[in-house]
Amino acid sequence: MEKPVRRRRHRALLALVVLLGLGGYLVIHLTTGGGAPPRCVVTDAESGETREFDPEQTANAATISAVASARGLPSRAVTIALATAMQESALHNIRHGDRDSLGLFQQRPSQGWGTRAQILDPVYSAGKFYEHLAKVRGYTRLPLTVAAQKVQRSGFPQAYAKHEPAAALLAAALTGREQAALTCTTGPDSQLAGDPADVRERLAREFGRKLLAAEQDAGGGGRSAQAATGGLVTVAPGRSAEDAPRRGWELAHWAVAHATELGLAEVAFGDRVWSADDSGKGWRRAAETSAEVRIVTAQ
Structure with a gap:
């Protein structure tokens, strides 16, 4: 009678291993956005819609x-x-x-x-x-x-x-009137390498070269408000403290919306950060607060 008992225990152990493996797979894919097709969600902060x-x-x-x-x-x-x-x-x-x-x-x-x-x-x-x-x-x-x-x-x-x-x-x-209201999950193609020059060109073409040129003067101290170092593009959100939050979220949401096609790895503004690796978690609290919109391309 011992052999059937051992077989039952073996099957039970095997089933447990399979369940644990499946659970780990689901956790990884659901939290990274890899378990479903890429999607974007916009949320109303007041109603939750x-x-x-x-x-x-x-x-x-x-x-x-x-x-x-x-x-x-x-x-x-x-x-x-x-x-x-x-x-x-x-x-x-x-x-x-x-x-x-x-x-x-x-x-x-x-x-x-x-x-x-x-x-x-x-x-x-x-x-x-x-x-x-x-x-x-x-x-x-x-x-x-x-x-x-x-x-x-x-x-x-x-x-x-x-x-x-x-x-x-x-x-x-x-338009930036709602903060951290738009987020996107990404798929396998999101990790394609991005080019900071392409990001700057798209920003200039869609928001206007004159507008971005004017914002370069907002950095102060002769420091350019839009620059690239490696895979980083930074953009100053505006001239006034009153306009900066809206303008910053306008640019940050734009970047997340274009993350897949531009090959973006991370977007940060204020005390929030979005990353392709953890896209299923949406906007997370950042370790550091940024007064500029920081757009990092995948390498």
């Missing part, structure tokens, strides 16, 4: 917001643009649509929006949308459906309304 987007959607949304910032437009403009792009393309830069419609906003070359290549450039297409929106008198006070329709001339103008809550929540994070 969350909205989820894939990395491409979030990166496109961050670009749309940055272009508005470069033009000095208010958060309401970003909300209108995001809701419009959510309806027209689900925030994906699609290469087809109704007739010759293309891109995030389904703009048509035949209607004077630009060439096919231009419209498929998110920076260009967002800029064209804002160019037309800025001509709408009092657009910040209009219902979102009305403001969007005056730009888009859609056959279904009321469809924009259903995207307003999500667009407003996302705009609050991307």
